[in-house]
Amino acid sequence: MRAWPGKVRRGAPAPTAFLDRDGVLNRDRAGVYVTSPEQLRLYSGAARAVALLAAKGYRVVVLTNQSAVARGYMTLAAARRINLRLVRELRRAGARVDAVYFCPHGPEDGCRCRKPEPGLIEEALKDSPADLARSFMAGDKKSDLELARRAGLRGVLVRTGQWRSAGAAAARGSYRDLLALARALPDLKKEGR
Numbered sequence: 001m002r003a004w005p006g007k008v009r010r011g012a013p014a015p016t017a018f019l020d021r022d023g024v025l026n027r028d029r030a031g032v033y034v035t036s037p038e039q040l041r042l043y044s045g046a047a048r049a050v051a052l053l054a055a056k057g058y059r060v061v062v063l064t065n066q067s068a069v070a071r072g073y074m075t076l077a078a079a080r081r082i083n084l085r086l087v088r089e090l091r092r093a094g095a096r097v098d099a100v101y102f103c104p105h106g107p108e109d110g111c112r113c114r115k116p117e118p119g120l121i122e123e124a125l126k127d128s129p130a131d132l133a134r135s136f137m138a139g140d141k142k143s144d145l146e147l148a149r150r151a152g153l154r155g156v157l158v159r160t161g162q163w164r165s166a167g168a169a170a171a172r173g174s175y176r177d178l179l180a181l182a183r184a185l186p187d188l189k190k191e192g193r
């Protein structure tokens with residue numbers, strides 16, 4: 001489901017940076033859930049990375065699994081507040097996120113939106129289509145890469161958060177962090193001219 005914004009303005013298919021949240025934009029450790037806005041700790045380069053992605057011509061869309069809701073560690077309202085905090089903190093640092101979607105279910109719920117199931121990206125694409133050939137999904141887990149594969153997108157592992165759990169094969173073609181990836185991407189605004 002969409003955490004933010006309340007309404008998405010539908011545009012032409014755009015190159016889109018689909019980003020996982022925990023372990024990519026903010027600190028994440030295995031078994032430790034972010035269950036309140038105060039626990040959200042952005043990585044130092046996160047805002048610069050998001051700003052650079054936007055400057056290079058990408059929409060920035062966050063897709064995040066938040067099973068802590070299903071597990072009873074936080075309410076749906078808390079999950080929304082945390083995502084709002086993320087958007088606001090990034091904005092305060094000069095970085096704009098276009099939309100945030102999250103799955104509140106657990107592994108046993110059999111929902112269609114828990115990554116690597118494609119529901120979150122389908123919802124995002126329904127709101128506003130992406131130029132899939134020039135889009136990508138960046139994450140720190142195998143499920144992010146698997147989602148990318150299922151959606152027909154380039155998947156990129158960033159070596160932050162829980163990336164070690166993704167295995168050696170997944171680490172091939174990975175980037176040190178989101179900022180390193182953002183720097184390596186082409187400037188689509190220049191290319192388009």
Ligand SMILES: [Mg+2]
Binds near residue numbers: 022028
């Ligand atoms: Mg993650």
Ligand SMILES: [Zn+2]
Binds near residue numbers: 104105111112113114
């Ligand atoms: Zn779900």
